Amino acid sequence: MKRRLVTVTDVVLVLAVAVAAIAAAAAAASGGDGLFAEVTWEDRSRVIDLMAVDEEYDMEIVSCGIRVVLTVDRGSIRVKSSECPDGVCVSAGELTRPGQCAVCMPARLTVRLYGSAAGSEVDAVL
Amino acid sequence: MKKTSIVTLTGLLSAAAIVLSALESAIPTEGLLPPGVKLGLSNIATMFAAFSMGLPSAAAIAAVKGVFALLTRGGMACLLSLCGGCLSALAVSLLARADRKGRLGFTGISILGALSHNAGQLVAVMLITSPAAAAYGPVLAVSAVVSGTVTGVLLKAVWPYMKRIETGIRTAARRKTGPAHIDKGEKHDRKAGESRTRPGRSET
Numbered sequence: 525m526k527r528r529l530v531t532v533t534d535v536v537l538v539l540a541v542a543v544a545a546i547a548a549a550a551a552a553a554s555g556g557d558g559l560f561a562e563v564t565w566e567d568r569s570r571v572i573d574l575m576a577v578d579e580e581y582d583m584e585i586v587s588c589g590i591r592v593v594l595t596v597d598r599g600s601i602r603v604k605s606s607e608c609p610d611g612v613c614v615s616a617g618e619l620t621r622p623g624q625c626a627v628c629m630p631a632r633l634t635v636r637l638y639g640s641a642a643g644s645e646v647d648a649v650l
Numbered sequence: 651m652k653k654t655s656i657v658t659l660t661g662l663l664s665a666a667a668i669v670l671s672a673l674e675s676a677i678p679t680e681g682l683l684p685p686g687v688k689l690g691l692s693n694i695a696t697m698f699a700a701f702s703m704g705l706p707s708a709a710a711i712a713a714v715k716g717v718f719a720l721l722t723r724g725g726m727a728c729l730l731s732l733c734g735g736c737l738s739a740l741a742v743s744l745l746a747r748a749d750r751k752g753r754l755g756f757t758g759i760s761i762l763g764a765l766s767h768n769a770g771q772l773v774a775v776m777l778i779t780s781p782a783a784a785a786y787g788p789v790l791a792v793s794a795v796v797s798g799t800v801t802g803v804l805l806k807a808v809w810p811y812m813k814r815i816e817t818g819i820r821t822a823a824r825r826k827t828g829p830a831h832i833d834k835g836e837k838h839d840r841k842a843g844e845s846r847t848r849p850g851r852s853e854t
Contacts, residue, residue: 527752529806534758541765541795545788552785564780609724615685625785627686627775629726636782 552623556640559622561601563594565633574599574637590631601635603628655823659816660699660707664714667695671715686786687793690764693738694805697763698812700742708739730771737770738763756806761798768794 559574565587580597582604592613595604602618608630616626622639671692683689692715700708712735720728742763745754754762768790775783 528755529803530757531753531755533753534755534761537754537758537761538795541761541791545791548791549788552788562782564782569780610686612686623785625782627779627783627786629730629775629778630724632779634779634782636785 549623553621554639555622556638558640559599559620560638560640561596561619562636562638563633564636565592565631572596572601574601585631585633587628587631587633590628592628592631592633594635601637602626603635606631652820652823655816655820656703656707658819658823660703660710662815662819663695663699663707664711667692667711667715668718670695671718684789684793687790688797690767690797690801691804693760693763693767693801694808696735696739697742697760697801697805698809700739701746702813702816704747705740705743708743709736712736712739730774733774734767734771738767741766755802756809757799757802760802760805761795764794764798764801765791 561572561574563570563572563583563585565585574596575598577596577598580595583594583596585592585594590607592606592608593604595602600618600620603613603616603626606613606628608628610628610630613626613628613631613633613635619626619635619637622637625634625636627634674689674691677689696708696711696715699711712732715735716728716732719731742759745759745762749759772783772787772790775786
């Protein structure tokens with residue numbers, strides 16, 4: 525049996541994945557006009573209302589022995605620096621839209637943006 | 651296929667997988683690919699193993715890659731490599747066996763392998779950090795399609811050469827029990843005391 529490089533099924537598969545991915549991204553990006561950042565690390569989590577930020581400030585978190593510095597500004601949040609060996613979190617860049625996220629695996633830290641406070645799982649908003 | 655051939659070919663492919671994985675980390679992807687995403691060239695070796703020898707060999711290669719990741723990049727990288735590699739090896743092995751008719755092309759199977767690889771890693775990340783990491787899902791799905799296509803095309807391209815290596819290994823393994831029997835295609839078990847190099851004669 526000689527297997528071909530591309531078949532009709534392959535094309536259908538690619539289209540299905542593309543549609544599913546776009547739908548999921550759209551669903552994650554919807555749900556509110558606000559912009560909230562949920563930062564989760566170790567057992568803790570904190571929600572920041574990015575639209576209520578007046579001045580840019582740095583937030584330092586030590587998670588699993590790794591120091592991570594986040595820069596919070598009006599309408600955006602980014603991982604400024606991290607002591608982790610990978611640097612994937614820093615290269616995620618600036619997060620500005622709901623549905624975006626940055627993850628630091630060694631520090632077990634995630635930053636995720638939501639359109640409304642109800643979108644995150646935390647009750648209190650700081 | 652003889653056990654010797656399987657072990658030899660799997661070892662060869664494991665080495666190839668490690669070299670490919672080391673090479674692709676040397677390619678800078680900062681502006682081109684999303685952070686944390688790689689091309690997955692080493693999966694060419696894993697897929698060939700899955701096609702020609704099945705799940706045990708493919709899983710063995712994934713395990714070797716995991717150990718390599720442990721030694722060079724640490725425990726976290728090892729865990730992620732194993733989660734992605736084992737799920738992907740399982741998926742491709744099952745697909746290779748189930749799709750004998752060839753309904754899926756090399757690209758399709760490769761994309762499904764890449765999707766399962768990324769899915770396995772995403773689940774691991776979500777369990778370790780938080781479910782919020784699922785937000786990266788769509789990005790990983792699309793990049794799996796791209797990297798799956800690249801590895802599928804490359805696999806098809808190198809397939810004849812790798813098949814030739816496989817045949818060479820099989821032939822060499824058979825040759826151990828006597829050269830004359832290769833031509834006739836006979837199976838010949840050496841009796842105790844029979845010469846290895848001159849069949850039909852005793853060692854003494």
